[in-house]
Amino acid sequence: MTDPGAIEIQGVSHRYGPRLALADLSLTVAIGERFALVGPNGSGKSTLFRLLSTLVPPQSGTIKVLGHDVARETPVVRLQIGVVFQTGSLDRQLSVRENLQHQGRLYGLRGATLAARIDEELERFALGDRAGDRAATLSGGLRRRVELAKALLHRPRLLLLDEPSTGLDPAVRAELWERLDELARADGVTVVLTSHLLDEAARADRVAVLDAGRLVALDAPDALRRTIGGDSVTIETDDPQTLAHELSARLAVDARVIDGRVRFELPDAHQAIARIVEALPGRVRAITVAQPTLEDVFIARTGHRYDGIGGASEAA
Amino acid sequence: MSTAGHVSHRVASSSAQPAPWLAAGTLCWRELVRFVRQPNRVAAAIGQPALFWILFGAGFGPTFAMPGAEGLTYREFFFPGTLVLVVLFTSIFTSISLIEDRREGFLQGVLVAPVPRWALVTGKVAGGALLALLQALVLVPAGWMFGLRLDAATVASLALMLLLLSVALTAMGFAFAWRLDSSQGFHAVMSLLLFPLWMLSGAFFAAQSGPLAWFQRVNPLSYGVAGVRRLLTTGMPEGSLPPGLPSSVTCWLVTGAFAAIMMVVAVRLARRATRGDLL
Numbered sequence: 001m002t003d004p005g006a007i008e009i010q011g012v013s014h015r016y017g018p019r020l021a022l023a024d025l026s027l028t029v030a031i032g033e034r035f036a037l038v039g040p041n042g043s044g045k046s047t048l049f050r051l052l053s054t055l056v057p058p059q060s061g062t063i064k065v066l067g068h069d070v071a072r073e074t075p076v077v078r079l080q081i082g083v084v085f086q087t088g089s090l091d092r093q094l095s096v097r098e099n100l101q102h103q104g105r106l107y108g109l110r111g112a113t114l115a116a117r118i119d120e121e122l123e124r125f126a127l128g129d130r131a132g133d134r135a136a137t138l139s140g141g142l143r144r145r146v147e148l149a150k151a152l153l154h155r156p157r158l159l160l161l162d163e164p165s166t167g168l169d170p171a172v173r174a175e176l177w178e179r180l181d182e183l184a185r186a187d188g189v190t191v192v193l194t195s196h197l198l199d200e201a202a203r204a205d206r207v208a209v210l211d212a213g214r215l216v217a218l219d220a221p222d223a224l225r226r227t228i229g230g231d232s233v234t235i236e237t238d239d240p241q242t243l244a245h246e247l248s249a250r251l252a253v254d255a256r257v258i259d260g261r262v263r264f265e266l267p268d269a270h271q272a273i274a275r276i277v278e279a280l281p282g283r284v285r286a287i288t289v290a291q292p293t294l295e296d297v298f299i300a301r302t303g304h305r306y307d308g309i310g311g312a313s314e315a316a
Numbered sequence: 317m318s319t320a321g322h323v324s325h326r327v328a329s330s331s332a333q334p335a336p337w338l339a340a341g342t343l344c345w346r347e348l349v350r351f352v353r354q355p356n357r358v359a360a361a362i363g364q365p366a367l368f369w370i371l372f373g374a375g376f377g378p379t380f381a382m383p384g385a386e387g388l389t390y391r392e393f394f395f396p397g398t399l400v401l402v403v404l405f406t407s408i409f410t411s412i413s414l415i416e417d418r419r420e421g422f423l424q425g426v427l428v429a430p431v432p433r434w435a436l437v438t439g440k441v442a443g444g445a446l447l448a449l450l451q452a453l454v455l456v457p458a459g460w461m462f463g464l465r466l467d468a469a470t471v472a473s474l475a476l477m478l479l480l481l482s483v484a485l486t487a488m489g490f491a492f493a494w495r496l497d498s499s500q501g502f503h504a505v506m507s508l509l510l511f512p513l514w515m516l517s518g519a520f521f522a523a524q525s526g527p528l529a530w531f532q533r534v535n536p537l538s539y540g541v542a543g544v545r546r547l548l549t550t551g552m553p554e555g556s557l558p559p560g561l562p563s564s565v566t567c568w569l570v571t572g573a574f575a576a577i578m579m580v581v582a583v584r585l586a587r588r589a590t591r592g593d594l595l
Contacts, residue, residue, distance in 0.1 A: 053428050075334060078430040089425030093350045105342035106429040108335035150425070 004067030006031045006158050006190035007052065012061030014047050014213075021047040023213040025061070029192060029206075031157075034184045036201035037194045038294070039210035040306060045194040048210070049162045052192065053083045066157055079107065082151035086162040088143060089150070092136035096127060096146050099135055100153060107154035121149035125179075141172035148179065152189075159183065161193040165200055177203055198294040198306060209298055216301040221294060228292035228300060230267030235276075236286040237262060243283060250279070258305045265292065265300070334430040340439035343426070347410065347443025357409055362451050365401040366458070369394055382522070385558050392462050393558070396544040397519025400537070402455055403448040403482050404514050408506055410444025411489030415499045433586040441490055441582065445482035452478045464548060474547045477568070480575045481540040485510075487578035494585050517541045522558040536574040543567030 007029040014022040022044045029035045037045045050056040051063055054074050063070045065077045090099050097118060104114040122128045125145040130138065135146065144164065151159060159180075165173040183189045184205075193204070201207045202221040209217035209224075217224055237243045244255040244262045251272075255264035266272055269289045277284050298306045351357055373391035380390035417423040426436060453475060456466075466474070492505045514520075516528060517537040523529040532538050542561050549556045562570075 055424060055428055075430045075432075078428060079334065081428070083425070083428045085421055085424050087421035087424075089421045089423075091346065091350070091422050092420065093353050094346065098349070102342050102346055103425070103429075105335075106339045106426060106431050108333040108338060108430070110335075110338060 004064065005029055006033065006066060007035075007192065008062075008064040009048075010062045010064075012048075012051065012058055012063060014044070014051065014056075014059050021213050022051075025210075025213070025215055027208055027215060027218055029190060031066075031190055032184060032188050033206060034180060034191045034204045035193075036204035036207045037192065037210065038196070038198060038201035038207055040196060042212070043210040044213040045196075045210050046162065047213075049160065049194050053081065053160050053162075054078055079154065080157050082154070082156035082159045084144075084147045084151045084159070084161040084164055086164075086166055088147055090135040090143060090146060093134065095132050095134055096122075096138070097131040099146065100150060103150045104153050109154060117153055117155075121153055124152075125149045140167050141169070141175075144168060144172070144176065148176075152183075156189065158190045158192065161191070163195060164193055165195065165197070173200070198298065202294055207294065209294070209301070211298070211302045217297055224294060224297045225292045228296050229265045230292075231265065231269035232290050232292045232296045233264055233266050233269050233273075233276075234288045234290075235262040235284055237280075237283055238285070239283070243280070246280075247276075251276075256299075256303070258299055259307075263299065265296070334432075336432050336435035339429070339431040340435040340442065343436065343439025344443040344446070347413070347440065347447065350413070351447050358451070361405045361409060361447075362402055362454060364405065365398045366455060368401065369398040369458075382558050383524075385556065388556060388558070389462065392556070393522075394520070395459060395462075395464075396541055396548055397514070397517070399452045399455060399478065399544055400481060400517070400519055400541050401514060402452045403478060404485055404510060406448035406451055407444055407482060407485035407489045408502075408510060410440065410447070410486050411493035412499050412502055413444075414440060414490060414493045415496055415502060418497055434583045437487070437490060437579070437582045437586050441483060441486045441579065444486035444489070445479060448482035448486065449475065449479050452482075459548065466548070466550065470547055470550045474544065477540065477543045477547060477571065480571045481537075481544075484536070484540070484571065484575040484578045487575070487582040490582045491578065491585050494582070513537050518545075518558070518561075522560075524560065536570055538562075539567045539570035540574070543571055 005028045007027075009025055009027050012022055012025045013020065025044070025048070037048060039045045047056075051058050051070065052065065054070055054077055057071050057074075066080050068076045068080070070077050091102065094102065100118045100121065101114065104110070104117060109117060122131055125148060127142070127145060127149060130142065135143065138146065161180075164176060164180075168176065180191050180193075184191050195201050201209075204221065206220050207217070207224065208215060219227075235243065235247075240257040240260060240262050244257050244264075247253060247255040247262065247264060251264070251266065253264040253266055255262050257263075273287060273289060277287060295306045369391070372394055373389075376390040376394075380388075380393065382388045382393060414423075417426075456464075456471070456474070459466075489510070492509075493502055496502055513535060514537060516523075516531050517535050517540070518532050519537075519541045523532050539562055543564070545557065545561065546564050546567060
């Protein structure tokens with residue numbers, strides 16, 4: 001018999017009134033993976049997070065967490081997942097230690113076991129000297145660490161994080177990722193997070209890219225980037241539409257106008273740049289060649305740019 | 317072939333097992349701790365009713381005359397209602413704290429924990445009701461001013477009656493607050509429903525006939541106020557009670573049923589997902 005995956009999502013759709021937030025989504029997350037759910041606002045990633053965290057029951061399709069159905073075996077699932085919410089869930093009037101005590105008791109921990117767990121988590125997250133401080137007095141970065149400690153207190157096998165790096169400065173964000181890496185590597189905890197930042201999602205083992213409730217890409221970040229044929233070229237020009245048509249014909253590429261610029265992919269673009277500029281005298285204001293990013297993957301799959309707000313600009 | 321070694325390590329070490337009563341206990345404990353850390357809540361919940369009692373007692377005292385209970389001063393008449401008002405205010409604070417728990421994100425952490433909803437309601441209501449009871453009892457010694465003398469058994473009965481009332485009002489507040497995500501919405505509930513419920517419970521005045529008297533009879537809170545009134549006048553001469561007061565047994569039965577029904581309503585509501593969970 002094989003192990004169940006950490007998460008198995010089968011044909012899940014979800015509606016808020018007439019609006020379809022998730023459309024027939026299926027995907028699997030393996031145990032021990034660091035998995036990112038990424039997409040612009042309104043892509044359905046937050047809905048999926050609510051379904052996975054058992055906050056909202058699924059409307060259709062099935063979701064299994066560590067082999068247990070979230071709808072039928074909710075208490076079992078709840079015991080095995082740790083959840084870090086975007087808005088935070090600490091009681092600001094309670095101290096760090098009191099917050100952890102409260103959380104532990106909600107999960108049935110008490111007495112010496114609970115005290116030992118709390119000390120362990122305080123040490124892991126270097127929070128020992130702040131244990132007596134009220135949560136309200138902590139900085140954003142420290143508060144996020146307490147949230148993590150809180151979510152891990154009952155030793156979940158799956159850690160779910162909603163937009164964990166929102167509001168954190170780059171140094172704190174990097175530290176957060178180190179901790180998540182360590183959790184996955186040393187403790188075998190499966191880490192699933194949502195993010196609207198594509199470059200952040202690129203740190204995960206695998207990425208699911210959502211757009212308008214649909215899964216548009218699912219693979220390791222490198223593998224996704226390799227699906228882009230070569231480098232990504234962006235040209236700033238006065239008349240992008242005409243230029244895009246011309247380039248598509250001349251170079252046999254799929255040049256599109258995204259956000260007022262011409263964009264296309266070309267193998268070994270650095271060698272071709274001089275020829276392109278020479279062939280279009282006076283018409284190229286700026287030209288950029290870059291390694292493909294997940295944003296390029298998003299544009300290639302959806303035909304519109306990744307603006308963090310969701311499908312606004314159309315493909316040419 | 318199994319790859320079980322991969323899965324086992326963390327599960328084996330996890331001693332977490334859901335314990336609903338422990339969860340309810342910690343939610344209750346949290347209410348008490350938070351209360352102590354917000355001293356202005358103490359002042360508001362005891363101070364305002366006490367002030368009402370003193371001022372209304374002074375203002376209405378000279379003109380107050382209860383037919384059939386000529387010996388009764390307004391200060392004496394209004395005292396049971398004041399205790400119930402303390403309970404009402406405290407339960408309102410608990411309801412508002414539920415809305416804050418939702419808005420600040422704290423509640424989502426409880427909603428995804430392996431805690432049955434009845435334990436969530438029980439913990440929150442128990443915390444609020446204990447606070448209400450304690451604050452009402454703090455005010456009882458003020459009765460010495462008009463010669464109130466209670467033996468231990470009566471104090472115990474009074475505490476039990478106030479506890480039932482506290483549970484009823486806190487659970488009712490919980491039920492109203494559960495679906496709200498702003499405390500402004502609750503203010504409407506408070507001014508248009510909870511406060512009038514108290515006004516028309518025989519706490520402030522005793523209507524003898526007409527629609528007000530009819531409302532007073534169907535208002536479950538009237539029986540709590542009457543129950544407190546009866547207990548406070550234990551051993552006092554006839555004429556200390558307004559006429560037409562429901563019997564002790566009726567007071568206990570109605571107030572007990574009020575508390576039980578409100579708990580059931582609150583638990584049933586809490587089992588449903590709210591719009592707030594989706595936002």
